Amino acid sequence: MADDATLLCHSCGAELHPGRGDLYVVRIDALADPTPPVITEDDLKRDLRAEIDRLVESLDRLSAQEAMDQVHRRLIIHLCVPCYRRWIEDPVP
Numbered sequence: 001m002a003d004d005a006t007l008l009c010h011s012c013g014a015e016l017h018p019g020r021g022d023l024y025v026v027r028i029d030a031l032a033d034p035t036p037p038v039i040t041e042d043d044l045k046r047d048l049r050a051e052i053d054r055l056v057e058s059l060d061r062l063s064a065q066e067a068m069d070q071v072h073r074r075l076i077i078h079l080c081v082p083c084y085r086r087w088i089e090d091p092v093p
């Protein structure tokens with residue numbers, strides 16, 4: 001019977017046993033494009049004030065956490081050995 005402390009494979013749900021070498025810890029750091037924005041001629045022709053107002057308004061609708069989540073997400077998942085081997089060869093199926 002699995003209790004709350006039982007670690008399960010994120011993919012197949014198999015029970016994992018820390019210390020027995022039957023699992024992988026996968027850390028995922030997802031960052032929004034950190035490159036400085038490319039500014040085109042068209043961007044410069046736009047009404048900057050209106051553009052800033054539009055951005056501020058769209059940020060107002062987000063909580064600080066939601067705004068952060070759009071820029072950076074960090075996930076940690078546990079995979080059993082067979083699921084890890086499948087996943088690492090094809091992480092974006």
Ligand SMILES: [Zn+2]
Pocket residue numbers: 009010011012013014079080081082083084
């Ligand atoms: Zn699995």
